Amino acid sequence: MTLEVTEALLDSVLQQIAANPGTTAICNLAGERQLNLLAVRELRRRGLISGVFMDDSTEPGDHHGRFLLDAARLKQV
Template identity: 35%
Template sequence: MSRKPSQAQLTAVLSQLSETDFKSVNDLSGHPETNLLIIRELFRQGLIKGVLIDDPFGARDEDGPLLCNAERLRLRKPCSELVAEHGSEPLIPRLGFLTL
């Protein structure tokens, strides 16, 4: 069974990351196993980047491989900056959704 992180959990981890400072899962407050699920989801949504390490024994849930570690985590460049570079109207990122 998959345990989807709540908006509050996603926001809590996002608020601990920046675009310039690298962090590992062990640097974040909260339970590391829960943070790994949150990090996997934030990575899938394109909000963060870093080095994600899958479980070496192949553990997975319905959403895919589980992580055993995450390093060099940081926020991705904001979508509004990326769009501005292409001369379009800026988009506002909202945890996995882009609105016009």
């Protein structure tokens, strides 16, 4: 099963982060955890959010870098 990050997912995650700046963590986001991790990774790559990010050292990642294991204190930039 391939997980796909859509613009709709990115918008949804960004809205959730904007609603609770600095207190949002992956566990607080509605939806599937793995998809949310991919969305947060992409939002971070685009420079749209900041926070504390923990890379997943058990996965090799892809051409965008390492995958995320967790993220907290997320806020919109």
